[in-house]
Amino acid sequence: MTTALAEIAAPSRFWNRPRRLGVALVVLGIVAAAVFGALAPAGNARFTISQNESGAAISINGQVGAILFGVIAIGAGAGLLAGVAGRWQTVLLGVGIVAFVLSFLCWQVAGKFLPLVDTASGTLQLALPLILGALAGVIGERSGVVNVAIEGQFLMGAFGAALVGTIAASAWAGLVSAAVGGVLIAAMLAVLAIRFPVDQVVVGIVLNLLAAGVTGFLYERVMQTDAESFNQPRQLPIWRVPGLADIPVLGPVLFNTNVLVWFALLLVLAVHLGLSRTRWGLRTRAVGEHPTAADTVGIRVRGLRYVNVLVAGAIAGAGGAYFTLVATASFQKNMTSGAGFIALAALIFGRWTPFGALGAALFFGFAQKLATYLSAVGSPVPSQFLNMLPYIATIIAVAGLVGRVRAPAADGQPYVKS
């Protein structure tokens, strides 16, 4: 109700969305130029194109850089305020945000170095489960089933990967059973949300607790007593593509990595094309927006929702494999520690689209990577505040301060045929 009113009223107002964004950018730019510029020590900020301090580097005086990028952000904001044409707005917004981040980095890195390759690959690694979890959310929610149980699917996937991966002594068996673990939780979600129309958020939250309880219980009873035979999974192998891996920065990040990264990135493309170009996608969107209409033209609403939720469970479960087959080499209790909820945030921040989710996941991954980097170099900015970034960004996004996000119309509403 409030939504509709705001949307109708928006065009007539002077302070429309681009102008409000412009003001925000100008303020951010002033903060960047004044505060970051003043705080930055005089040394050079070195962005090395490698894993460590050595090698070629892009170097800039910290103070100059902080002020320069702050001014660029102010300029982008001013452009938005002046009212540029529609297609330039996104570009200016992007430029402004990137300039603000760079200004912040110039302040933090001044007198030190930031290894770009390490940062980029760390970002992608940390974003990996978020990408898969958010994609699972996209598939489920576009068909109208809210998935708050991503966290539970992660945990079940991580547990299954560790257990079966160790018993079968194969990372691939682990990966498959991670997907099966995710499907288990998804099946419960599907049955309870679709067959017995229980509130989907309630089911999701309770399934998270159930997954935490079951994996924690079995971990203490089975894995802790004999870690060697139950909790030492093989790691997913790292594949290097000859030739492509030698491209600077991108090469080592994209072509010298584990297979899960490629799987995730290809899946983003596949889900995007699937949703926008295929019969399945059209039907999924129809079921998620207006199930009654979809039913009228002969689409099996509940059947499609079952399929989507189960497929999403497999994807989220595979995302859970990241925790035991890539990031660490064993399962721990509650090891996902809220990653499922960050994935949910990425899904919402990415406006329920695959590429939006990818962008949001990369952004959140970058924030996490930066937080670890900054606490390692002893920055005055507490890592906890950087780790808050995904959550605060999502609150701002849903509150409509930066453009309103809108869920599929029938998201969370069970379909009961009348």
Added chain:
Amino acid sequence: MTTEGPVGAPERPEEASAAPQPAPDAKPGRHDSFGSVFLHNLWSANTVVVTILSIFLALIIGAILIIVSDANVLKTYSYFTARPSDAINASWAVVSSAYADLFRGAVFDPAAVSAWLSGGGTWQAAFTPISETLTYAAPLVFTGLSVALAFRGGLFNIGGQGQAVVGCICAAVAGFSLPLPIVVNLIVALLAGLAGGAFWGFIAGFLKAESGAHEVITTIMLNYVAALFLTWLILQKGIQDPNRSDAISKPVPESAQLPSFGGALRVNLGIVLAVLVAAGVAWLLNRSAFGFELRAVGANPAAARTAGISVGRTYTLLMAVAGGLAGLGGATQVLGTAYALTPAVAGNIGFDGLLVALLGRNRPWGTLLAAILFGALRAGGNRMQSFTGISLELVTVLQALIVIFIAAPALVKAIFHLRAARSARLGTSMAKGW
């Protein structure tokens, strides 16, 4: 599901404590004897029967988990066809000892009671299980009431956890930084917890009222913001215990602690406060003008708006009140048992409160009973873990399963072929989505 029988005595008392209402009403206009009405209702899907059967089902699934995770018992199943008695006896032994310890830790331990009666033991030992149960229940009453109240107004407050964390922070900081006399300090600390939680809830309510931001999303995010803020705060100067290097705050002085009863027992004023607040919430919900407004908004926001109720104002106020309740829960936790801030000081009371509210069917007294059941499971789980060596996580599984079955009465009804109840009020599901 029906292969395991070894769930005997332990679940009984919990059934009794979880049953929120007496036997359902009889059909009007017919002259049936009490007995036939009782029998007729016994196998229909009313609140009491579904609750009891949910607990029963959860205990059975818990038993299966205990069995499949026990290597020695599993060995006996390898020759099940040759000698089934071995497998059945071994399963029965492990499950019954686990559930018996759950019961002894939660309600009463016959050994301790008989020792006390015969003069050998202390009364404290005899009442320790009940004390533990009520100690664990007290914060859950508050967080459960927080969720239940918001539910009745059509809001899903998943932010109980974050609100409780902020309540913990404010109560503890007010407790150890203000030099106040004994009773005043406690009251100020409790009020600080209330105010902190109310502020955290207010943010979500205000955003919902102003921009329509869904409270489920904002409260989930605010939970993590609160948790991260806590981990940062306790390492700051003036908050961290100067004698410690790990993440723990200064202790709350005795003047701000909730006084406990009876020396060795941990149960404290928190549970009394919880009962009073439950009564207060019941009054607020059913007797006050605000309660009427929030129920109207919860039932149909559009109709409420037409009737002249400001929906936005109700949402904001409701979330602030709900947040305040959860904040009190956090304050009870830190002033009643924890006495200092740690990163995990609020435990899981916010999310448990969610389950408690669902189990209590969003009614104040039902929530109180559900919180006591959860407290009992937790207290019994501690004993089970230390005596039988079965992980406390089993309790989490049981709690989650109970609530799944409660939330899906149709599932329980289908499993046991229950008759449809005429007076059933089983609609805990709200089915609203984002």
